[in-house]
Amino acid sequence: MVSIFPVSCSTSSCHSAQSQQGNLDLESPGLPNRLVGKPAHGGPGLLIDPQNPSQSVLLLKVSANPPFQFQMPLGAPPLSPGEMACLQAWVQAAVTP
Numbered sequence: 375m376v377s378i379f380p381v382s383c384s385t386s387s388c389h390s391a392q393s394q395q396g397n398l399d400l401e402s403p404g405l406p407n408r409l410v411g412k413p414a415h416g417g418p419g420l421l422i423d424p425q426n427p428s429q430s431v432l433l434l435k436v437s438a439n440p441p442f443q444f445q446m447p448l449g450a451p452p453l454s455p456g457e458m459a460c461l462q463a464w465v466q467a468a469v470t471p
Contacts, residue, residue, distance in 0.1 A: 416442045427469050428462075
């Protein structure tokens with residue numbers, strides 16, 4: 375299975391199963407179920423908001439105006455428009471029954 379998240383997101387120093395920066399593990403099995411309806415760490419909002427997917431913190435953190443200070447991936451170039459579209463489609467699919 376191909377990972378939805380770029381290598382820069384789930385590396386050992388960021389959101390891997392071991393490091394879990396911001397209490398976020400993007401590496402372990404069970405995505406997206408582990409993220410839907412779960413509160414974000416460090417500020418208000420849900421990692422994946424089932425009622426309003428476009429306001430999911432997971433999407434907002436990679437946008438040009440992220441909540442909680444820093445745009446992700448931290449220290450790396452922003453996601454490309456294609457990567458953003460892929461992530462948005464993935465979040466939408468996560469909340470679609």
